[in-house]
Amino acid sequence: MAFQGKKLINDPNDVVTEFIEGLVETYPGLQYLDGFPEVKVVLRADVSSAAYDKVAIISGGGSGHEPAHAGYVGEGMLTAAICGDVFASPPVDSILAGIRAVTGSMGCLLIVKNYTGDRLNFGLAAEQAKSEGYKVETVIVGDDCALPPPRGIAGRRGLAGTILVHKVAGAAAAAGLSLADVAAEAKCASEMVGTMGVALSVCTLPGQVTSDRLGPGKMELGLGIHGEPGAAMADIQPVDVVVSHVLNQILSPETNYVPITRGNRVVLMINGLGATPIMELMIASGKAVPKLQLEHGLAVDRVYTGSFMTSLDMAGFSISIMKADETILQRLDAATKAPYWPVGVDGNHPPAKIPVPMPPSRSTKSDEVKSV
Known part of the structure; x- marks a missing residue:
């Protein structure tokens, strides 16, 4: 209703x-x-x-x-x-x-x-x-x-x-x-860039009624940013499965949407569509990077995660993958005063994040305590 x-x-x-x-x-x-x-x-x-x-x-x-x-x-x-x-x-x-x-x-x-x-x-x-x-x-x-x-x-x-x-x-x-x-x-x-989105809800225009096009337990794949219907509807899956599907679609050699092949360098953008918590966007990023590295053989040079181009209050995200070279990385890293371009993403992305070692305990030994 x-x-x-x-x-x-x-x-x-x-x-x-x-x-x-x-x-x-x-x-x-x-x-x-x-x-x-x-x-x-x-x-x-x-x-x-x-x-x-x-x-x-x-x-x-x-x-x-x-x-x-x-x-x-x-x-x-x-x-x-x-x-x-x-x-x-x-x-x-x-x-x-x-x-x-x-x-x-x-x-x-x-x-x-x-x-x-x-x-x-x-x-x-x-x-x-x-x-x-x-x-x-x-x-x-x-x-x-x-x-x-x-x-x-x-x-x-x-x-x-x-x-x-x-x-x-x-x-x-x-x-x-x-x-x-x-x-x-x-x-x-x-x-050099390809994008595909997935949504859990349809956006609501100001002053309009909320559409119930997506029923409970359903998600839409390949939708636009204006609430228009997606390419397919499916049961909601774990984000691992969703991310794999979207990456495979963007990088498919059959459709040849983007000129990206194994061994290339890429940048990744996980874009919230307006009502997706940062937590869920970060989970998607954390799953997308190793899939790009291990399954698609790509070097991920930059990762941008946040809400960059939304669809009002739509729940969901899109993934963009851009083929990168030194010139594109230089342009992406260049300083800007645009308020919504993310800061702190202008350095090389390591192949694997190694945890920082746990510092040793600083408790004082009893025999070092001097009596008066």
Whole structure:
């Protein structure tokens, strides 16, 4: 039986506006564009198009995936994020306003998830910006590994792997590379990453009823980030089994989603979908790393675990695997002020964690006690 979802909100129509207000109050380096709330653009407070001398990195899409994408605005990552309504592509006028606000002489790169509305609106905005004299390049990210060929009507969907592409592009831009070179690195990164998700519940849109599509004891495999149905439904299994299935799907040589083979170096992202406890995400990471090493013959160089691209209050996680080389690792490790990029993951991952030896007891021997 469907029931009204519980949310700590005000008017359901104002959730995106009020989210952005809270975000910019929390992080001094973020600001919204004049014209807010009609134009929902979050940008670096220290950047103005007139003086900006690096390639601007712009992304965005529907809201409901927080912290994506506005939480990744900051030096070394995104220059601006365009926020649509919940699960709705941002309008052309907002995207164009964001391009004008942060794009200087070096031009801008648009990083767009592979959804029809996003591709259409960002594409129209890019063409308009070019007609105004701006240099604009676009990279489409479709990292989904759930849909078998022909991979759906619109092709592979853009999922959490997009965040890794943001980081690579943002670091390349911060290093002073040209627009063509930044776009080339972002495109290469987008082709090196694959993602697949699993969910235990369907998300609830603000002000809407909760769907009961998933019955008790069931989970969904290969779903998108908008609550759309997955590729398959199955009985809930131990996370060991789920992780093995997802890794096998992403790395399957038959589907050839990503160019990863035995002996390659990879980075791993375990991404919570909004209502998954850190404990469960860490369990998944702890099981995924040895499986990648022992069963797939891969060297795991970095592990990112947390909620990076959510689906409102969905319970579940996605796994992203990206083929790594020294350039990609350098970009991922580069400093950034984006508030939701994880800190403390910028060192080489050891092949095996060895426990620290237990320190010896410091109890004093009785014969060392001197009598007065």
